[in-house]
Amino acid sequence: MPTNELLNFIKQSQSAGQTDEKIKAALRSAGWQESDIEEGFKSLKPQITLPTAPPMQTKGVQNYSDVLYRRPQNIVVKSKISSRKKSFLIFVISLLLAALGTAVYFYKLADMPFIKNFLSK
Structure with a gap:
């Protein structure tokens, strides 16, 4: 778990416009462990959660064989020729x-x- 000191340093450096590589190099030279640095960056990145789609509702279909073997509906197509x-x-x-x-x-x-x-x- 990254400390508040590490997280605050990363936030301040990013707001100052420094790249992640420069921030990581500065933290390594200050004696921070690579795992702590990576955890700090991961905890600051926004977690994006994608909404899951609700399950499809089927209208009274008890089994899929009804759907697979259903006869096609007759469709009336009007002729475009007068x-x-x-x-x-x-x-x-x-x-x-x-x-x-x-x-x-x-x-x-x-x-x-x-x-x-x-x-x-």
Whole structure:
């Protein structure tokens, strides 16, 4: 346990702006033990205590298997595309699919022999 004399000297030296190393060197040269010097510095440093978080409250959960195997809730997400834009987009896609279907139909039809004979005349 550091004495009041040691603690007062450390406080006065720190308030005068001396570094901890200079204070320790002065105390060593005055005959103080290294352990007393360290205890004096430790006792003057403010003790910071961190508040502990309160334990989490669980609402009626008796065991963790309820939490682990619970089904997810259905979440409704509103579409950001307006109904007018959606209708236009469906129309364009339908038009493209119809054009593609027509092109495939005539391509396959052109491979048939009676169409080749008709086109070659």
